[in-house]
Amino acid sequence: MNYIIYDLEATCWENQPPGYVQETIEIGAYKINEYGEVRGKFNRFIRPLAHPILSPFCRNLTGIEQDDVNRARYFPDVIEEFWDWGRVFEEDYMLCSWGGFDKKMFASDCRMHRLEHEWTDSHVNLKEQYRLMKRMKSAPGLKKAVEMEQILFTGQHHRAISDAENLVKLFLKYLGYWSV
Numbered sequence: 234m235n236y237i238i239y240d241l242e243a244t245c246w247e248n249q250p251p252g253y254v255q256e257t258i259e260i261g262a263y264k265i266n267e268y269g270e271v272r273g274k275f276n277r278f279i280r281p282l283a284h285p286i287l288s289p290f291c292r293n294l295t296g297i298e299q300d301d302v303n304r305a306r307y308f309p310d311v312i313e314e315f316w317d318w319g320r321v322f323e324e325d326y327m328l329c330s331w332g333g334f335d336k337k338m339f340a341s342d343c344r345m346h347r348l349e350h351e352w353t354d355s356h357v358n359l360k361e362q363y364r365l366m367k368r369m370k371s372a373p374g375l376k377k378a379v380e381m382e383q384i385l386f387t388g389q390h391h392r393a394i395s396d397a398e399n400l401v402k403l404f405l406k407y408l409g410y411w412s413v
Contacts, residue, residue, distance in 0.1 A: 238264075244256050254341070256284070261396065263398065274394075280305040280307050282307060308345075357411070379402065382403060
């Protein structure tokens with residue numbers, strides 16, 4: 234079993250205009266085997282199709298610049314590369330993210346581009362599992378959870394690769410306790 238610990242960043246607006254849909258603009262992921270060994274890292278920007286110009290709010294929140302997405306490939310090319318990297322159709326895997334947003338975004342982008350999306354069903358919400366494990370009424374955000382565990386949060390919050398890296402630290406701390 235491989236655990237694909239991942240995070241996505243998506244187009245966003247301070248006040249989302251009516252009819253605007255979010256699209257993934259960054260995938261950050263680590264592949265971890267059942268022994269807790271890091272088997273690979275994946276980080277790609279994605280060029281949004283429906284709304285190709287990032288809002289100032291989105292650029293400020295994520296630190297992702299317009300040039301980053303302008304130089305990137307579109308979702309179908311990047312997701313195919315992700316599938317190959319994660320060996321999604323060849324090996325047992327479990328997608329693991331902090332919350333349900335990332336799973337919904339993968340499925341939404343796949344539907345938008347008329348790609349298979351059933352592969353996203355092999356997913357576990359670590360945020361909800363953490364809440365249950367810690368017997369909390371509501372789960373904290375990733376950065377807060379990492380800090381509560383006295384783990385140093387590294388990188389830039391709201392960058393997919395940094396958030397995925399920090400989620401790996403939390404995942405490995407409780408390896409064997411997650412219901413995956």
